[in-house]
Amino acid sequence: MKKKPFSELVIGVAFILLGICVVILAGSLNKVKLGIGPGGFPTFIAILMILLGAVQTIATLRAGFEAPAFTADRRQTLLFLCAVALAVLYVLLVPVAGFLLATPVLVFCMMMLYGNRKYLLCAAISILSTVAVWLLFTRVFLIFLPAGRLLR
């Protein structure tokens, strides 16, 4: 039988642990006489999660698993982390800087992350696409986009 990656075991165990946490937390919710109550459905799901996690764990243990190895491509991992960090930073910045200031920066930086090195072209596309989306949504579709405290 082909060995499974170590991650399969980690996911199985994590699923069991999550299920156990949900059972404990659901147990502290209000009880009702009729029906399932707020804790009933999460408890069913948690039991299902524990069972599925157990099947995943046992299947991985039976098949055997490869030794944990951190073989991930560093550059790829860094690119992914930078993309997520940029998106999170954007969420934090947009209430302050507003859509019009924060979005071109996000789009430009993402283009850089994607490997585009035509700086002027990227800057032009970032600004033009942001302004186009801003005009379209605020003027045509009448959807409010965050103006930001800086521009107010």
Added chain:
Amino acid sequence: MLPHLLAGFANVFQPFNFLYMTFGTVVGVVIGALPGLSGSMGIILLLPMVYAMEKSTALVMLCGIFCGSMFGGSVSAILLRTPGTPSATATLLDGYPLAQQGKAGKAIGTAAVGSVIGGLVSCACLILIAPQLAKVALKFHSADYFALALFGLSIMASSAGKNVLKGLMAGAFGLFISTVGTDPLVGSARFTFGNPKLMIGFPQLAVLIGVFALSEVFTQVQGGVHRVEVKEQNVTDFFPNSKEFRRIVLPAVVGAFIGVFIGIIPGTGGAIAVFIAYNVAQRMSRHPEEFGKGALEGIAAPEAANNGTTGGALVPMLTLGIPGDTVTSVMLGALTLIGVTPGPQLFVNSPDIIYAIFAGMIVIQFLMLVFGLLFAKVAPRVLQVPTDILMPIILMLCIVGAYSLANQTYHVAVAIAFGVIGFFMKKYHFPGAPLVLGVILGPIAEKNLDRALQLSRNDWTIFFRRPIALTFIILSIVMVGITFYNNAHEGKRKAGKKA
């Protein structure tokens, strides 16, 4: 029915409705053709637009994206040997070899004709089946709805193929996600850890944006600059001649019915239907040896099947509020934005909306034919849009879409969080669709389970005493059982071969 349908046609031919329907179809074709983007992504990108629209306008535009993307996927399958959507995977088996023979135009034309046949058959089935099913659904008890939700989840997990366990795990995780926030039964806070923002839970559409769209942005960033190389193709001579048409019409009609049948089953979709239709077309053909080398039936049948699923998938969505596939699950979320609650009551209270969809679906098939073929002419240039430009703009549109759900950055944060979860799910081969279905079906299952038990005074046998509920429960067990058995059998067969 006929007067309603005629009123529906009058509705869709209103200038604004027709304009947006055409726009939706064109966007669908283009999005579908771009590898990595799908119909669900198209709907997500246009979500903010639907607020400002009339209900029927928004609905026909969404249907346009749905149908257009099904056909669009075939264009890149034929020209690039890369299916634009999973539903176009079978089309490339014969479409690409035909394009290699210098007949790309003929291949795309056959795909368009097959798509129209599939779409029209599925419209006919939708118009005939949906109102009848809605009448039956009006009599559904809460126990039946709970069992139906269970069935939807089991089918979705089963359709995860060899990853059935992972499909079930993703579905269970989605169900758990749906329980976070204020519970729908007594209104108490659940798993919020005192955070007031979590009281609204994880909004379904923000989760959808994350799992289906942002995860793609995060995945593709690891690929670096990706510019598709499209060889110069002779994209002319679209339409099959009468002899060729006679050859493709029967496999296309059979494929269309297969598509409708698969589409109606909740949680399935075009990706499954196309291979069944392809195999059936090969068995039916007088020249099975031509399959894989550019057989026209090998293009028409799967294309008819994937467009056949469109009308089929709308049946459970409109009548029961249960999505037929991933695109309709996003559509279901979009409907809530415009205040449309799918279900049998929609047929009673808003027949104008229902028949506008029916009429729109018919008109869209012809729009798809015209604009699909026009797009095929410029496709070699459009498909060269590099990911390093496209993906950051998609990210921006996803953020706008998530923000516009409630004018809150919380929704954007949820979308990003689920984008990361979706990224890891892809990395470790967990299907995203069962998670989304779990999030959608979770509240339906919970409310109906509670209501059924309240009505029966906590008598669990209610689920086995009602014939409809019992049927769905048995079907759920059988579906999961068959899939596990097939997986085990397949594993043993492979082990035997190696030995």
